[in-house]
Amino acid sequence: MTGSYFADIATQVLFLVILANSLNLLLGVAGQMSMATAAFYGVGAYTCAIMTATGITYGGSEAVGPGWPFWGGFLSAVVVSVFAGFLVALPAARRVRGDYLILLTLAFQFLFSTSANTFVSLTGGPNGMAMPPMAIGDFSIDTTDQALVFFAVVAVLSALFCSFVARSPFGRLLRGIREDEGVVRALGKTTVLPKSLAFALAAGIAGGIGALAASYMQFVAPATYNLDFAVLVAACVALGGPGNILGSTVAAIVIGSIRPVLQNLGMTSTAAIPWESVIFGLLLVLGIRFRPKGFLPENMRWFGGRTPAAAPESHDMPVSSGKKQKLSKIVPENRKPVVEARNLSKRYGGLQAVEDFSIDLYKGEIVALIGPNGAGKTTIFNLLMDNQRSDTGTIKLNGNSIFGLGTATIAKTGMVRYFQGVRAFGNMTALDNVALAMPHQPGEKLLRLLTNPLAACAKEKEVRAKAMELLDFVGIGHLANSIVQDLPFGQQKLVAFARLIATGAEVLLLDEPASGVDPRAAEQIIALVQQLAANGKTICIVEHSLHIVSELADRVVFMNAGKVVADGSIDDVTSRPDLVDLYFGT
Numbered sequence: 323m324t325g326s327y328f329a330d331i332a333t334q335v336l337f338l339v340i341l342a343n344s345l346n347l348l349l350g351v352a353g354q355m356s357m358a359t360a361a362f363y364g365v366g367a368y369t370c371a372i373m374t375a376t377g378i379t380y381g382g383s384e385a386v387g388p389g390w391p392f393w394g395g396f397l398s399a400v401v402v403s404v405f406a407g408f409l410v411a412l413p414a415a416r417r418v419r420g421d422y423l424i425l426l427t428l429a430f431q432f433l434f435s436t437s438a439n440t441f442v443s444l445t446g447g448p449n450g451m452a453m454p455p456m457a458i459g460d461f462s463i464d465t466t467d468q469a470l471v472f473f474a475v476v477a478v479l480s481a482l483f484c485s486f487v488a489r490s491p492f493g494r495l496l497r498g499i500r501e502d503e504g505v506v507r508a509l510g511k512t513t514v515l516p517k518s519l520a521f522a523l524a525a526g527i528a529g530g531i532g533a534l535a536a537s538y539m540q541f542v543a544p545a546t547y548n549l550d551f552a553v554l555v556a557a558c559v560a561l562g563g564p565g566n567i568l569g570s571t572v573a574a575i576v577i578g579s580i581r582p583v584l585q586n587l588g589m590t591s592t593a594a595i596p597w598e599s600v601i602f603g604l605l606l607v608l609g610i611r612f613r614p615k616g617f618l619p620e621n622m623r624w625f626g627g628r629t630p631a632a633a634p635e636s637h638d639m640p641v642s643s644g645k646k647q648k649l650s651k652i653v654p655e656n657r658k659p660v661v662e663a664r665n666l667s668k669r670y671g672g673l674q675a676v677e678d679f680s681i682d683l684y685k686g687e688i689v690a691l692i693g694p695n696g697a698g699k700t701t702i703f704n705l706l707m708d709n710q711r712s713d714t715g716t717i718k719l720n721g722n723s724i725f726g727l728g729t730a731t732i733a734k735t736g737m738v739r740y741f742q743g744v745r746a747f748g749n750m751t752a753l754d755n756v757a758l759a760m761p762h763q764p765g766e767k768l769l770r771l772l773t774n775p776l777a778a779c780a781k782e783k784e785v786r787a788k789a790m791e792l793l794d795f796v797g798i799g800h801l802a803n804s805i806v807q808d809l810p811f812g813q814q815k816l817v818a819f820a821r822l823i824a825t826g827a828e829v830l831l832l833d834e835p836a837s838g839v840d841p842r843a844a845e846q847i848i849a850l851v852q853q854l855a856a857n858g859k860t861i862c863i864v865e866h867s868l869h870i871v872s873e874l875a876d877r878v879v880f881m882n883a884g885k886v887v888a889d890g891s892i893d894d895v896t897s898r899p900d901l902v903d904l905y906f907g908t
């Protein structure tokens with residue numbers, strides 16, 4: 323192809339930019355590591371080359387193909403890459419641990435390289451195969467200058483697309499999964515499909531640019547799509563800023579330009595290669611040492627300064643905080659329980675953590691589960707939410723069995739939990755934490771986001787307004803745009819509360835919601851729980867502080883060694899010396 327050398331180099335840097343941004347969607351936004359970016363890039367290139375080939379002899383072998391027009395080859399490249407990405411991701415996405423994904427993608431990278439080298443009649447083997455230049459109707463690219471303009475447009479469009487997806491409700495869901503997948507499921511969201519779709523999307527973009535790049539080069543060979551290249555793309559994301567599309571763009575431009583700049587300074591191509599590695603390695607070391615979150619971190623603010631990080635603890639929650647009174651009432655006995663759990667048990671090896679546990683929870687009631695450390699209280703919540711499967715028994719919510727349905731389905735059905743230790747999504751804003759928890763968001767479904775973005779945007783406005791309302795309700799509306807990990811612990815707890823309410827669930831299981839906060843924040847939380855019960859929520863709370871229990875609980879269930887030993891009012895329990903001894907360990 324004729325044209326300037328600079329344009330050719332710049333075009334190849336743009337390939338790296340597009341690949342880095344596609345990987346950033348996966349690695350930075352969704353937190354899913356892939357070592358197979360180069361393989362998907364190659365899958366697209368080879369698919370397009372094979373589908374557009376008509377019978378080219380190359381390296382002693384004849385590569386035969388159906389001779390489709392370029393656009394047909396391009397579309398088949400995208401479709402094949404998307405499917406390949408989905409299939410590779412699906413088994414790993416079912417596991418929570420990311421190292422399965424790293425192993426699977428590495429295996430796919432090797433499988434691809436081996437196949438490209440081995441199936442000579444299809445791929446041309448190690449010598450590669452030629453492919454026809456890009457031509458769509460009258461449109462063709464004949465010079466490197468034209469190619470630069472074309473690929474610059476493609477790079478800008480793909481960066482805008484990646485940014486759109488990253489900032490969409492689907493992107494927010496992916497970020498939640500990256501932060502704490504277990505919590506996302508406990509909020510009623512499925513995680514396997516979004517993770518697999520993120521993978522398929524990144525693979526599709528890589529495959530698409532692979533097809534375009536191969537048609538520009540008019541040649542494909544296995545050496546272009548090796549593991550070294552996959553590592554280079556991953557380094558662009560890590561150095562630029564995982565989660566920040568502009569960051570990976572800048573890093574790809576810098577890293578991709580090292581060798582051409584050295585050559586421009588007078589080095590030969592052979593001399594520039596080792597120096598490129600040295601500078602690349604140095605950039606990595608310096609980046610990891612001085613900018614561990616990347617050159618342009620995800621939550622960097624361009625205008626308006628930093629997030630209000632160290633905002634003082636707020637005590638202006640607009641719920642009753644004057645003279646304490648129990649807002650909820652013990653419910654008449656003839657009403658049906660919202661939650662009916664019967665005969666739950668859990669054994670861990672030789673330890674019977676829970677034995678024959680039964681409980682009924684009524685609408686508007688606050689029940690406290692108390693007992694000494696290790697009594698089995700948190701295990702009860704795990705069993706109710708199916709975080710762990712009960713060995714025996716039944717669990718019903720509003721008369722329907724929810725036993726064994728899985729955490730996400732149970733949460734969707736109407737029972738959610740507040741985790742001991744908060745588990746807020748630390749790298750996200752308070753507003754995003756709450757917005758993510760809301761049900762029925764069309765923008766969380768990738769297909770609906772892409773096919774009807776306007777409907778997704780309209781719903782997103784509503785979701786954000788409601789999230790803001792909830793943050794105001796718990797008294798931290800002014801911190802909506804703060805990054806949660808920068809907030810004091812008490813305020814993080816309030817974010818988690820607002821997030822829990824956002825699910826709209828009618829049953830709330832609260833595991834030590836006031837532990838670790840100062841007395842004033844604890845008073846806020848007490849008032850908040852009372853308000854929720856008064857609004858008709860059914861609440862079961864695990865709490866160590868007898869003060870908080872006496873303020874809140876309509877009924878107390880006392881557990882010891884996995885069994886219920888008392889069920890009554892707080893006065894019933896505290897008047898029994900044997901229970902007081904057990905509780906205080908005397």
Ligand SMILES: Nc1ncnc2c1ncn2[C@@H]1O[C@H](COP(=O)(O)OP(=O)(O)OP(=O)(O)O)[C@@H](O)[C@H]1O
Nearest residue numbers: 670673674675693694695696697698699700701702
């Ligand atoms: N996954 C597990 N594997 C093995 N043992 C477990 C597991 N989870 C809990 N246990 C054990 O089961 C018992 C009950 O634990 P659990 O966390 O439910 O108690 P708890 O009443 O909530 O205690 P604490 O008040 O200290 O939080 C403990 O002895 C604990 O060590």
